[in-house]
Amino acid sequence: MKPMPMYEKQSRKWPLLFLFSTSILIMMMGVICSLKWGQAQVSWRTLLEALTYQGSDKAHLYIQTLRLPRAIMACIVGMQLALAGLLTQLTTKNPLASPHIFGINAGAALAVVVGLVALPHFGNIGLIGFAFVGAALSALLIWSLAGTGRQQYVRLALAGITIHFLMSSLTEGFIIMNQHATDSMIFWLVGSLNQAAWTEVRIILPFFVGGMVLFSFMLPSFKLLLMDDDIAAGLGQRVNLVRGISILLVILLAGSAVALCGPIGFVCLLVPHMARAMVGNNLTILGPLTALLGGNLLLYADFLSRFIAFPFESPVGIVTSAIGAPYFIYLARKQGGVR
Structure with a gap:
């Protein structure tokens, strides 16, 4: 393969820079919308004072302790679910795969429910442990049922x-x-961010940072998942080891998100296809963009969920399912498959 000429690299650089800058700007606007509008009316002045910690009355505390951690939680969970979906699709070589559809989220949800029934006084850290166990057992069960051979992915x-x-x-x-x-x-169980607070943000933050660091470190190796297994093995690569690390990362990202916010549907499936349609299969660009789009999707879905039955709250999973279900049908029926 010939190296890309310098002028072609430069011509691609600016559109990508614009794409990432726009995604970050849209996320910032989504955070502002999430802080400004909802059940309680908030003025722009009150919002600015709350963000700069220049006030401590009821309105300021409402923004600082409820709306701000909820917006941050939406961004983090959206990023985690989107990357988990991308890795699931790469690992299984199935463009319609996701932790939600493949039963990993359902296993985590079952374990959390069992934990709440059997040990009702367990905190969120304990629930995350239950979620990891449930997700891991589901993943192991699925892979054991799939067996080996050419029909493994089917x-x-x-x-x-x-x-x-x-x-x-x-x-x-x-x-x-x-x-x-x-x-x-x-x-x-539908998927909700209603109870998100600073406690939940502090709990999920180590999993988020650890997952992002591991994903960045393994990014060159994850490119092997784009290749045919026989070709990668012929090149002397440890395909099974890379696939195993990918599955562990899916469990880490999806398990912690499900434990705190429930099995939010279709973010894992929808976002990787949106990102792939924009930048192709270059994982160096596809991974970060998938994370950004995932954060944006869940942030705006949570914002819209506040107005479905206003002034009452609705689960964010209603919005993501309303968007994702038609798109899933489109992908399944698309002529020639999906990219």
């Missing part, structure tokens, strides 16, 4: 969907049998 899809429905049914069964302990879980 069987992965079938096993993932099967485990998803199994775990979801068990979760609903636990809720029905333990309604007194799980009444507050209804919003969470």
Whole structure:
């Protein structure tokens, strides 16, 4: 392959810079919208005073302790879910794959519900531990059912969907049998950021930073997942090791997000395709853009969810499902497959 001429590199640099700058600007605007509008009316002056900590009355505290951590949580969780979806699609070589559809989110949700019923006094850290165990067990079960061979990736899809429905049914069964302990879980199971506070932000931040660092460190190796397994193995690459690390990273990113905000649907599936349509399969660019778009999607979806049944709150999962379900049908029916 001939090296790209310098003028072509320069011609690509500016559109990419504009794309990333626009994505960051849109995210900043989304944070401002999330802080400004909602159940309570907030003036621009009050908003500025709250952000600069120049006041401490009820309105300022409302922004500082409720709306600001919720907006930050939406950005973080959206980034984590989007990257988890991208890695799932690369690992399974299935453009319609995601932790949600493949049962990983459902396994994490089941484990959290079981933890709440069996150990109701467990804190959020304990719930994250339960979520990791549930996600890991689901992933192991799916891969064991898929087996090996050329049809492995087809069987992965079938096993993932099967485990998803199994775990979801068990979760609903636990809720029905333990309604007194799980009444507050209804919003969470649809996917909700309503209860996000600084405590949740501090809990998820190490998982977010650790996941981003590991993703950046492994980015050159993850490019192997774009290649055919036989070709990569023929080049002497450790494909199975890279795939294993990818699955662990999916569990880390998706498990911590599900434990705190519930199994928010379709962000994992939708965002990687949006990013891929803009920049192609260059992972060096695709990864960061996927994260930015994921944060933007969940941030604006959470903002819109406040007005569905205004002045009452609605789960953000309603908005992401309303957007993602038609898009999933489009991808599934698209002639010639998806990129």
